[in-house]
Amino acid sequence: MLKILKQFKWFLKDYWWRKDNILSWVVLIVLVALGFGVVEINVRINEWSKSFYDTLEAFQADKLYVLIQEYLVYVAVFVVAAVYRGWLRKLLIIRWRSHLTERLLGDWLEKRAFYRIALKQITDNPDQRIAEDVNIFVSRTIELFISLLTNLAQLYSFIAILWKLSGTHTFNIMGHDITVTGYLVWIAVVYALFGSIFTQVIGKKLHELNYRQQKFEADFRASLVRKNDNAEQIALYHGESRERATLRGEFNEIIGNWRLLMNRERNLGFFTTAYDRFSLMLPVLASIPLFMAKAITLGGLMQIRSAFGAVFNSLSWFVFAYTILPEWSATVQRLHQFRENILTEQDNDKPAPLSDGLEINGLNIYTPNGEAILSNVRAKISPQKWTQLAGRSGLGKSTLLRTIGGLWADYDGAWQAPKGTSLLLPQRTYLGSGTLAEILSYPDTHIHDDRVYHELLAEVGLEKWQHDLHKAQNWAQTLSAGEQQRIAIARALLIQPDYLYLDENTSALDMQSARYLLNLLKEKLPHTTVVIVSHQPELADMYDEVLDLSAFKAA
Template sequence: MERFNLAFFRGAWRITAPYWKSEERWSAYGLPAVVVGLSLGLVYINVLITEWYNGFYDALQHYNETAFWADMLRFSWLAGLYIAGYVYQLYLGEMLQIRWRRWMTHHYLKDWLSDRAYYRMQLLSDGTDNPDQRIADDISAFIRGILKLGLGLLSSVVTIASFITMLWILSNRLTIPIDGQKWEIPGYLVWAALIYSVAGTWIMLKLGRPLIGLSFNQQRFDADFRFNLVRVRENTESIALYGGEDQEHKGLGERFASIFRNYWAIMRRQKIINWFSAGYGQAAIIFPFLVAAPSFFAKQIQLGLVMQISSAFQQVQGGLSYIVTIYPDLAAWHAVVDRLTGFSEHMAEVRGVATDINAIAQETADKLQLQSVSLHVPDGRPLLSDLSLSVEPGETMLLTGPSGSGKSTLIRALAGIWPFGSGRIVAPPKNSSLFLPQKPYLPLGTLRDVLLYPHGQSDTTNDTLTEALTAVGLPRLIPQLDEQKPWPLILSLGEQQRIAFARILLQKPQWIYMDEATSALDEAAEGELYTLLRHRLPNSTVVSVGHRSALNAYHKTRLQLTGNGAWQVIPAGA
């Protein structure tokens, strides 16, 4: 989308409208009303200052000291009012901006995180590039842009309406000498400003259109570069062990090269725009003086009127040329609207696609039951065919099979996040279940926050946390409970898996699903944790994925997947 067409404005309205209908609608209407009122007041003060020019410069021309000081006093209180209005216009505008951003950020976060849209966007499509940038940067840029552009447009319209009558009247006091004759064209300064501005706007739209796509790409390239820098930071140990510094440097260099090339294209286009914009602005300054000069030197008008004509012309011409002066910002805002619109559409799309393709009926009950469940990958390759089984509360089941046979995919289906399949799954409610992936997720925050993620109670005592850490073999971490550190980097994968078992002890789920949750531990440590689990939570149901035969000792039954869709349920020791 590179044009300001109906589809663009519909997209901008879909982004804007929810805030005005939200629980904050009173401030959403009230603050803009005050800001608009102040903007109108500033325009009115500009009208008074333009009228002031006439008397002030006439006083200078006639060496009238009394009138000079009187006009200086009048300007002082006009300037004081203008400064106060300007300061509070900016202050209240910033207040509106941060309140709107707060609401809009929560709105987009809720939309992105609900129904696991964040997961499905990665799973079901190429997805929106860098959703983090959409929420962290583009929302702020959208609000900042709409306030700046909207208030600027309003101010321009009001300025035109306020000054055009003045300029029309002033035009009638001037004559144009042509071939020795004096011609009077009613309101010709108004027509000159209109023609000048329309021509300038048309040229600017033609020159500036490529900036929309370039601005869109610049944000995307910047975000891609930043994302890959974060990946290096998050995988420092793996990169160091592989000795992959040269490859990472090459990859980052290629991504920055995209930034460089695109920015160079922006520079070249901006140079063309700046040539035109600067020339356009300078010509607008001198034009009213050229028009008024013959009458001034013929002593038909005085200096004050010349200055008033100049000020009025520049106000009208500036209002009519708003697009010319603001176009780079407008192009950048267009790109922001495109990105946010695409982000919202992607979230809606993946929900719709997931609904269309997800033939697995999900129900909730205090049991685990699968009826004729079949799973496949996005390209249609089958993983599991017509699986039917029941797992009663308190039972233990081990999922085994070769790599790629669908063990982890079955865990995802039990969690309700895998959409490719058919059949019926009856599963316990989420608040009584805990899923442990092979690599535990450690959120940002203190070690206490890490342990209590995601369902823990914030009022859990230090003694309880201390006991859990001791039980899983991490007593050395007890003094660091309230310290914020990069825990994924500090703790080994085995220690992170012990943290996951500590979460089980703290949260006491009735249903526990573990996807190779002890893969980084030796068999002795693995056995200790499973024994601890059965001792502390003897009535909890455990479904594990694993490859080691030693795990059979801690499970009653085994679901063996063959890798071609076939399966069998056998005793764990068989």
């Protein structure tokens, strides 16, 4: 548990130690004050209950109606306080969640950490960590904190009442007279301690089971998303049976862990339910000697029952919170691991020194597992020229392209990045979501005049989509692979980078279309330096220089 609290400390300081976070502190203070106010109302109702039942026992109707009016006032105040407690709690949750989501999103996307995390597969389901785990973490943290403070205030308020009501009594046990002061308090303490110990013994494995359940659920959701994104390919392969078996296997993991979880919670439930139900009668049973001796009235008995319940519930906070604590601790661990992986990959970012051109001086490139791909690569890329990276398939051409494009960090040696803007177009074009105009402008958020897009679409051979510029749909499924590569060329024409890296981004096009689009780039971007990977030998005459990487193959 100490390890979890240490991991939790950063998330706490990151939000609550900020100097510009005064409003959240105000909301928290008001929320706690309302909780204390509810405790005060409960204290008054506890005192009221003695008067009410004593009056009822004495058949004093005139006083009874006054007490009922008093109770209605307490209820009205209680309702207002309870409603605003819920409202302010939700306000605090969304403020903290907004900050933490923005913080994790920013760190995840900074220094290409998200790319290397996905490449190395060191964090499962980052989407769930950011979307669901953050929500659970914030909601449960506030819920546990507020309930703990409220229960401490309730314990402080009612333990004095229960101590006073208990008085000092002498009990004869096995022939011995034992005098006890505040014996009802001691009964509540011992019973709550007994419950806490047994709860920990029975439920100690719930943390691990909740952690695994969150992982299996996220894996299953991610797998469903992948099937939806690749629906056409699956259908073309007639892979429905294979995919059904894969999904069934993943869901069986959910079922298996769920059964372990429900069995463990069942065992815990047997104890906590019995523990809770018996506590309702325990103060009455413990007070029977006082009542039978006429040391207390019926009103006193009801007051003792109410005070005992308040003290017992406060002391049993750990027992009743145990269904939440395993889920909370598992979420803290998942978010901590996610953040640690982000920081690790940010540290792995290797920005090359800038120069007037692209120079490679003894570069060694490795896989994420440390296996050498290319060794001692040396080259100087001529500015404003077209250079092809040549060599057999699988040699490492695309990896070198990603290295000089600033993506790949698994390398050593030296190279100098060129000044100016750069753009890398991969074989598979990422379209994103939104209107066609937004997709053409990606990654820029600025939307140009429609005439700009009309000209672009006409130039790259997509004029049939000119009237759908502001139509939002799933363009990844609407456009063919070749049309998506045309979109990528249109983006390059719009961005006009100083350095353009092309990784087989005309592979889905016929030769005539591929040649046309590359000539279009040469015409429209005459001052752009282009480094290209292509397995279309018919385009060989379009390159000014060829860098054969076969000589740099790692031994």
